[in-house]
Amino acid sequence: MRENPLGRTTVRVSELAFGAAGIGNLFTEVSDDQAAQAVAAAWDAGVRYFDTAPHYGLGLSERRLGAALRERPRDAYVLSTKVGRILEPTPGAHGDDLADGFAVPAAHRRRWDFSAEGVRRSIEDSLNRLGLDRIDIAYLHDPDDHAEQALDQAYPELERLRAEGILGAIGVGMNQAELPARFVRDTDIDAVLLAGRYSLLDQRGLAELLPLAAERGVGVVVGGVFNSGLLADPKPGATFDYATAPGELIDRALQLKAVCERHGVPLRAAALRFPFGHPAVASVLVGTRSAAEAVDAAEMLNHRIPQALWAELRERGLLPIGVPTPGEVE
Known part of the structure; x- marks a missing residue:
């Protein structure tokens, strides 16, 4: 699988990243095996490239991911x-923790903390759960309601941890594009994890964040390419942005699916490949x-998609004229 540099950093990430919320028992239980x-x-x-968080299953995702990678060469992934x-x-x-989305016992509670002390403690706790001595990328996780503390305290502490060699890169991970753009403007952040x-179906990241990231040499990892499921399997009752999708969006997704099928391409494959049209x-x-x-995601990402x-999609108004699209993948 192709690997790309993450912005201006020395970190290289595979084009497909493994999101580990699911193995933290997101919504339903998954066994250790x-x-x-x-x-x-x-x-x-x-x-x-593997992504996790303390939030996912109250630490279960980190513990399982660390165990699964333990025998792999550390420099190979x-x-x-x-943090947060x-x-x-x-x-x-x-x-249980199902009120927060995870089918795990409520043996811990989450406390928001973007202070310098909280960030350092969070990283130390994560290293213990993962069984590692360094983390390649640390994202500020959903600082929507904590922007000033994240900018004034959490980010500088992550810079110190990066200087100590405990972190390789600093990022911010959010379900919105506006606050990450502020981080790109006002800090020397390395990466943005942009979800949804x-x-x-949703190109709000193109208004400011993606062009700014490209200009500043900030790498972007795009999550939520299926928009909570609607682009994986569009049908009545499907979800978009964590809620039941409105009828007009279901109709639009079905139109996208029909165009893809005419070209012999699964909608999932087009949804996975689309973000790579932008250089950031x-x-x-x-x-x-x-x-x-895991196998399906890799197959879909590698599916050939014709330029036609x-x-x-542009001709039918299903993609705006100015939205960049990928080159052909053989």
Whole structure:
């Protein structure tokens, strides 16, 4: 699988990234064996970039990912995790974490913390769960309501950790494009993980963030290319942006699917390849919870897409005229 430099850094990421929320029991349980098999299948398919976070399963994702990668050469893969939520033990707690989306016991609670002390503690805790001594990329995770603390305290602490060699690169990961653009303007951030805002259905990232990232040499990893499922399988009841998709969006996704099918291309393949039309994009991240999903994502990313498909999408008004599209992949 092709690897790309992450912006101006020395970090190189595979074009397909393994999103590890699923192996943190996102919505439903996954066994330890299934999690290990998912990581192994992704590795066999050429994936060398793996993304996790303390938030995912209250640390379960980090523990499982670290275990699955333990026998792999450390210099052969890139791993990212995130800061901003501290996990505090809750002795004697009952129930589960499904209110926050994860089918795990509520043995910890999350505490927002973008202070310098909180960031350093978060990284130390993540290293312990992962069983590693360094992290390739650390993202500020969803600082939407904590922008000033993240800019004034968390980011400088990540710079110190990077200078100490504990981190390779600093990023911000969000479901919006506006605040990441501020980080790109006001800091020397290395990367942006942009979820759901640069897809076949939603190009809000193109308004400011992506051109600014390209200008500043900031690498972009695009997540949420299926927009919560609508572009994976468009049908009534499908979800978009974590909610039931409105009828007009379902109709648009079905039109996209019809054009793709005329060119012999699965919609999933076009959705995965589309972000690479922009020069700032280094990788696409797909949430993966099974070996079958890992194999499918790699096959879809490598599917040949003719230029005529992108041309027809423009002609039919399903992509704006000015949106860049990828070159042909053989």
